[in-house]
Amino acid sequence: MTNQALDEDGGRTVGAVASLVGVTIRTLHHWDSIGLVHPSERTDAGYRRYTAADLARIHRVLVYRELGVPLGDIAALLDARAADALASLREQRDQLRERVAHLRRMGDALDRMIEARESGILLSAEEQVAIFGQHWQPSWAEEARDRWGDTAQWAQYAERAAGRTAEHWRQIAESVEALNAELAAAHRDAVLPGSDRANALAERHRASLGAYFDCTHSMHVCLGRKYATDPGFAAFYDGIETGLSAWIRDIIDANARANGIDPATATWV
Numbered sequence: 699m700t701n702q703a704l705d706e707d708g709g710r711t712v713g714a715v716a717s718l719v720g721v722t723i724r725t726l727h728h729w730d731s732i733g734l735v736h737p738s739e740r741t742d743a744g745y746r747r748y749t750a751a752d753l754a755r756i757h758r759v760l761v762y763r764e765l766g767v768p769l770g771d772i773a774a775l776l777d778a779r780a781a782d783a784l785a786s787l788r789e790q791r792d793q794l795r796e797r798v799a800h801l802r803r804m805g806d807a808l809d810r811m812i813e814a815r816e817s818g819i820l821l822s823a824e825e826q827v828a829i830f831g832q833h834w835q836p837s838w839a840e841e842a843r844d845r846w847g848d849t850a851q852w853a854q855y856a857e858r859a860a861g862r863t864a865e866h867w868r869q870i871a872e873s874v875e876a877l878n879a880e881l882a883a884a885h886r887d888a889v890l891p892g893s894d895r896a897n898a899l900a901e902r903h904r905a906s907l908g909a910y911f912d913c914t915h916s917m918h919v920c921l922g923r924k925y926a927t928d929p930g931f932a933a934f935y936d937g938i939e940t941g942l943s944a945w946i947r948d949i950i951d952a953n954a955r956a957n958g959i960d961p962a963t964a965t966w967v
Contacts, residue, residue: 709739709747719756726756734773735759765794819859821867829868831875851911858910870909877906881946882939891945892952900953903946915954919964922950 716723729735730746735755737746748756755776762772767790775787819826843852862870881899889896900918907913913921925931926947935943951961 709741709749710753712737712746712748715748715753715756718753719760721760729756729759729769732769732773734769762790765790766797819867821864825864829864829871831871851917854911873909874906877902878935878938882942885939885942885945889949891948892956896949897953897956900949903950904953914967915957915959916964916967918950919954919959919961920966922947922961 710718712723712726716726726735730737735752737748738752739747739749741747758776759772762775763769767775771790821829877899881903884895884899889899904913904915904918907918907921925935926944932943935946954961954964
């Protein structure tokens with residue numbers, strides 16, 4: 699504090715106090731208007747002048763404000779009896795601890811989302827194989843991230859994966875396994891693409907992808923092509939039932955036509 703911050707009688711001007719405590723002059727005027735901190739003195743010319751006691755009160759206000767106490771409650775705290783002030787402080791402390799706990803939970807959720815964006819699934823390699831079966835390759839998640847990591851669908855997948863536990867994934871895996879069994883049975887029954895049974899199964903397959911991202915009929919067609927032509931996908935489905943990968947592509951195409959999408963021109967939208 700320099701002598702320039704003091705007037706000739708030792709009081710402090712609004713500008714000097716604002717500079718000293720790190721708030722704006724407008725803030726001090728506002729605190730004055732709401733009765734939080736009044737300058738105790740005025741100069742002969744009518745200018746506000748803060749005393750040492752006023753400055754001490756401002757510092758207490760700043761402490762409470764830093765703790766997140768609303769301005770409307772700070773004045774009551776400063777002017778309350780000791781017992782009342784203590785009770786209020788304890789309440790504010792409890793609220794602050796809850797805020798800290800909430801922020802920690804948010805931080806943990808963000809950590810999980812970051813990890814999910816980077817790895818694709820928050821399970822160890824051993825857990826993945828145990829849940830998804832011996833055919834599952836943990837490297838597939840990394841390959842998917844490398845291929846689609848910049849897409850909106852990968853972002854959706856990561857957001858959904860971030861909130862899932864091993865039990866959630868186990869339920870999803872069981873549901874997919876049951877659907878694959880029904881697809882294989884329908885293929886063995888020579889169910890024709892475009893039939894009611896085939897369309898219903900195609901819709902269920904598309905809906906199952908909603909566990910990962912929102913899948914349109916056009917996007918579903920693009921995936922169906924990959925099931926039939928990508929060696930990894932084809933081996934997986936044909937390992938369940940010979941010829942299943944091409945049949946799934948065909949029922950997806952037929953279902954897309956029934957929903958106004960031409961498979962020949964379908965794109966990833």
